[in-house]
Amino acid sequence: MINYEKFFSLNAKGMKKSEIRELLKLTNKPGIISFAGGLPAPDLFPVEEIKELTQYVLEKEGRKALQYGETEGVYSLREQLVKLLKEDGIDIPIEQLIVTTSSQQGLDLIGKIFVDHGDIIMTGNPTYLGAIQAFNAYGAKMKGVELDNNGMNTELLDREIKKSIDIGKKPKFIYVIPDFQNPSGITMNLERRKKIIEIAEKYDLIILEDSPYRQLRFEGEAEPPLISLNSERVISIYTFSKILLPGFRLGWMAGPDELIQKVIIAKQATDLCSPPFNQYILAEFIKRGLLKKQISKIISAYREKKDFMLDKLQKYMPKLESLTWTTPEGGLFLWVTLPKYMDITEMFEQAVKRNVAYVVGTAFYPNEGGNNSCRLNFSYASIEQIDEGIKRFGELVREWNK
Amino acid sequence: MINYEKFFSLNAKGMKKSEIRELLKLTNKPGIISFAGGLPAPDLFPVEEIKELTQYVLEKEGRKALQYGETEGVYSLREQLVKLLKEDGIDIPIEQLIVTTSSQQGLDLIGKIFVDHGDIIMTGNPTYLGAIQAFNAYGAKMKGVELDNNGMNTELLDREIKKSIDIGKKPKFIYVIPDFQNPSGITMNLERRKKIIEIAEKYDLIILEDSPYRQLRFEGEAEPPLISLNSERVISIYTFSKILLPGFRLGWMAGPDELIQKVIIAKQATDLCSPPFNQYILAEFIKRGLLKKQISKIISAYREKKDFMLDKLQKYMPKLESLTWTTPEGGLFLWVTLPKYMDITEMFEQAVKRNVAYVVGTAFYPNEGGNNSCRLNFSYASIEQIDEGIKRFGELVREWNK
Incomplete structure (x- = not known):
């Protein structure tokens, strides 16, 4: 043995x-x-729309869709995603958007580019289980900050970050799910959003904004995404899994140019590219207005x-x-x-x-x-x-x- | 800035x-x-066969194919892959086979479960560029061993491993591409295959066997895969990219139970599962004898x-x-x-x-x-x-x- x-x-x-x-x-x-x-x-x-679109894509550009694609993602899909973000007040050039193999890969790549064994990450308490697993795989120590009905307690967040810095362990980033948080369902109010940005600026930190459900608002007014409040410090990750279907394993990520470039290099070593076949189908799906x-x-x-x-x-x-x-x-x-x-x-x-x-x-x-x-x-x-x-x-x- | x-x-x-x-x-x-x-x-x-199969899968089990799937992979695909390996002299239970998001993910997961920053990995000199990138992303130091027309020079391999052990840096594993190596096109002969296994046993090491092209033999007799010579020390990774198409981003991996279980945990943190939609299509593709x-x-x-x-x-x-x-x-x-x-x-x-x-x-x-x-x-x-x-x-x- x-x-x-x-x-x-x-x-x-x-x-x-x-x-x-x-x-x-x-x-x-x-x-x-x-x-x-x-x-x-x-x-x-x-199902019916996907059936039709698979035929369309295979007929129109089958040989491209079945070949390797660019690590950044299929251009036509990225174009659609840039538009989608723009409608939500997020104005970024296409170079700052990368397609990922689901938002779970987004979390993994963030772990990969930022986390050394023993590094501290600020998270909600509670927070998304898959994020805990992704960061844990790089040896991160997560420090959970309590939530109330308005989202993460920012006073506590500030205090905990300060404590970490005082003992020489400055956190690597702040991980938040501002809209309909997993698992709590809580949405962060505007004041807290601004406060978190302030804290990131004060301590020179990055914020990771996870937005798998943002588009699924049943009632009330949407608060601005964090990335629209500060495009230099926020990386936002998204997924098609909840707003369309999980079986294609596609998501995307937007953020500062230098960080996205590093993510692209990391992704290349991870899976070369996300499935182009699936990407072509979704590009057409969005283009035809079917996602809305x-x-x-x-x-x-x-x-x-x-x-x-x-x-x-x-x-x-x-x-x-x-x-x-x-x-x-x-x-x-x-x-x-x-x-x-x-x-x-x-x-x-x-x-x-x-x-x-x-x-x-x-x-x-x-x-x-x-x-x-x-x-x-x-x-x-x-x-x-x-x-x-x-x-x-x-x-x-x-x-x-x- | x-x-x-x-x-x-x-x-x-x-x-x-x-x-x-x-x-x-x-x-x-x-x-x-x-x-x-x-x-x-x-x-x-x-293209035509894939067109037909997408329709078939969406009609027959669309709601399952578009949903999340198991981290290990879609069962019916794994069944087919176990059969495929069996025909090549590799006899493993289905629990020891996992579907990956391309063989590049296989390399990444191997890096993830084995490599600490600074660890040594034995590779060919030259070797596959994507493997260098995957292992480098975990801070591995690669030690290249020259090839000749019969594959990796095993005398040199033995000597280099011994040297590393002598300075207290025992290599983590030996990475080889036995068939039609990338980039050299060289195939390892039987003697070298046996010798590499012997070396792994002698020094208590794992072997990573990368087999993207093995099925693409134009002439001559196939030598046995390393995993069929020693199922306790060899992990084998495969891909559909070269034998079928890259656009689905699917591959698979087989190896000792305990290692595959660890790979499954690592994969869950990485992308939860590979695209079930694509997996269902390929399961049916193989089942119908179309892969052959x-x-x-x-x-x-x-x-x-x-x-x-x-x-x-x-x-x-x-x-x-x-x-x-x-x-x-x-x-x-x-x-x-x-x-x-x-x-x-x-x-x-x-x-x-x-x-x-x-x-x-x-x-x-x-x-x-x-x-x-x-x-x-x-x-x-x-x-x-x-x-x-x-x-x-x-x-x-x-x-x-x-």
Whole structure:
């Protein structure tokens, strides 16, 4: 028997099987109602349009679409994405936009170009699990900053950064999901956005703005993206996974020229280029105005599901002062906080027995916390499943409260 | 102006714009005959079959194909790949096979799980440029070992490994491309294959076997893949890019269970999964026996081009004892060695002026060397272009020889 452990890099030794992944496997059992994954609703996928466009692309430029492409991405797709950003108040030249193999690759590349083993990154507490994994793979130490209903607590952020600097460990960057944050569903208000920029300027830091759900706003007014407030310090990453479909594995990234150039070099070493075939299809999809139609379809479907889930939580959950949930204005998730004496991980086993699943809050805390909270996804389950699933969850919480 | 340099990780500081990439840009000028890239011939792409299969997959399982997939890869594709390997004498369970976003991602993930900054990797001298970039991104120091017509010089390999161990820097792994090596076109004979395994056992090392062209054998008998000689120490990576098409960005990797499990965890942090849409299409493509048909089509086309290029080299190159080239039995490349007094990089500018391009030998030397050699690709250019291109190259060499 060979001992393989000794071959691994320092960072690889720290890569553990995701606890969540193991938990999520339990939620694959037949008959379960899952609020666990971050899956978009498959019945909304524009299968017919994609069918037509694959034919069109293969006919029109098949030999180009099936060949290697440029590391930066297919030009016609990047053109469309520059336009898309412009409509959101983000004015950047095409050289500052790169197509990535999903936004997860965006996170990975950011880890790759910035993080040395032991470097500190400021994140939300809670924050996106996939970002924790991506940065962890480069040996980052994440420092979570609490959120309230207006987003990351910027006073705390300032204080924590100062503390780190004082001990000679200046953070590498601040990672935020300003709109409908994963997992909390919380949107950062304008004041906080400005404050975070101020903090980045004060301490000379980069901000990584992760915007997978930004276009999925159900109600209320959008606040400006951070990159539109400071184009020198903010890198923004996006994905098609939530606003269209995940199966193409495409996303994009925009930021300061010098940083994007470094990302391109890093990406070349990582996968040479993202699938040109998929890129040509999406370029045409956007060009024909189909993305906008798709987004409004998704928005109205998810809004209905979100409202319905909030309704059912109201109906089925016991009335307790210490039992609360967020009311997101968009995105895919809401966040439930239970009384402190309830342990969401212990409850999980019971939940699965009752054929309902969620993600335990602890998964989203880079250090510790989240024991009495959980994330509920409202995009994937059907209306009927949401009714039944929240009912079961409510019963479980009632029993646990006895 | 912000100084971005200071934000970069140690490894990112070492990532430079690829010189080659800049040179290759020159070869995009209209009218140029390029033997530079490693591009497959686009006129062989099975566009019609892919058209039909996209329709089939979208109709039959569109909602699954457009959704997220498992990190390991789509099960039906992995099943097909296990069968494919079995036909080549490689007997592994499906758990030990993972789909990657191209073999370049395979190289990246290997770097990620094994390499700490400053670690030594044994490679060929010359070796694949993309591997140099992938490992360099993790701060690896590559030690190149000379090749002869039977592959890597194993005596030298043994000696160099011993030297490294003696100074307390045991190499992390041995990277080889046994079949039709990139860039040299050389195939490792059986004796060397066995010897490399012996060396790995003697020093307790892992071997990374890169097999992008293995299936593209034009003549002669195939030697067994290294992984079939020792399944405990060898990881093998493959790609669809050369045997089918690069535009889907799909490859795969097989190896010892514990290593593949670590690769899966690393991949999850990198891009969650490779595009399920593309995977479903290729699973069906292989299932229908189309891959085999495609490979034999490619083999006969490339064999003709290779023979033709060898012929034209014979015809147009000056007769000099110190001017030689390899005669590959498969793959995409051959390797030209010029007299030592000729500088291939200096000649490159002249070559481009004459509208012919190649990759300078230096690109493939992780440390130094290759000044008087170059790689010629014979898969991409047409027969007419090969005739004219080699003629121009021959004229250039003649003039340089004066």
